[in-house]
Amino acid sequence: MSKRWAQEHARDPYCRMARRENYRSRAAYKLKQIDQKHHVMRKGDVVVDLGASPGGWSQIALELVGEEGVVIGVDLQPTPPLDGWIFIEGDITQDETRQEILSTLHDMGKKDVSVVISDMSPNISGNYDVDQANSAYLARIALEFAEDNIHPGGNFVCKIFQGSELEEFLRDTRSLFKSVRRYSPPASRKSSSEVYVICKARR
Ligand SMILES: C[S@@+](CC[C@H](N)C(=O)[O-])C[C@H]1O[C@@H](n2cnc3c(N)ncnc32)[C@H](O)[C@@H]1O
Structure with missing residues (x-):
């Protein structure tokens, strides 16, 4: 962690708010x-939260779905538990991880998924073309999981780095969802190339 990163982190209003409000991430x-x-x-x-660690998105999802809802987080990294949260440590590119999500849902008597959210990021290499391609790959994997498991009318939110593969990704999401928008929330850092694709109402 560089000194500059640590200083920016300490000053960042969302980091301070997250500490104050007990969220695990900005x-x-x-x-x-x-x-x-x-x-x-x-x-x-x-809700299935792909790339969930350290758990900030899942904390928000748990608040939104309430006690009648279900939030399953999935990540490569071991992650401490949260009240009412199901966490699966695994790689979503692997079939066995996808099967584990489905068998967990099955054991709970749930047939399908209302919402898939993915904030997955690749390890950053510093070469933008490589990072963008890796981000697009993870977004594709998330879209495949969404296509296979979200019920009609369900929603999908996915991070992808801006670049040459974004337009094709948007085209593919439009064939599966009635409404597709790109959105950069104010909490995204100004320097970030990430964009969120908001897909609503699975056809
Ligand atoms: C930006 S972080 C997510 C932050 C999270 N949304 C939060 O609010 O706390 C991105 C995560 O994606 C995870 N990730 C990357 N590739 C993955 C994969 N193939 N399967 C599961 N998780 C993955 C990383 O381990 C990392 O924890």
């Missing part, structure tokens, strides 16, 4: 802002 505010603007989740929903 990213929590991105999902909060996405939902305030686009209304992607409601009480009772079954």
Whole structure:
């Protein structure tokens, strides 16, 4: 961690707010802002959060779906538990991780998923073309999972780095969802190339 990063982190208003409000990441505010603007989740929903660690998005999702809802977080990194949260440590590119999500849902008597959210990021190499391609790959994997498991009318929110593959990704999401928008929440850092694709109402 560089000294400059640590100084910016300490000054960042969302980092300070996250510490004050007990969210595990400043990213929590991105999902909060996405939902305030686009209304992607409601009480009772079954949500799968891909790339969930350290858990900020899942904390927001747990608040939005309430006690009747279900939130399953998935990440490569071991992550401490949260009240009412199901966490699966695994790689979503692997079939066995996807199967584990589905068998967890099955054991709970849930047939399908209301909302898939993905804030997955690749390891950053510093070569923008490589990072963008890796981000687009993870977004594709998330879209495949959404296509296979979200029920008609359900929603999908996905991070992708801006670049040459974004337009094709938008085209593919439009064939699966009735409404597709790009959105940069105010909590995204100004220097960030990430954009969120908000897909509503699975056809
Ligand atoms: C920006 S962080 C997510 C932050 C989270 N939304 C929050 O609010 O706390 C991105 C995460 O994606 C995860 N990730 C990257 N590739 C993944 C994969 N193939 N399967 C599961 N998780 C992955 C990383 O381990 C990392 O924790």
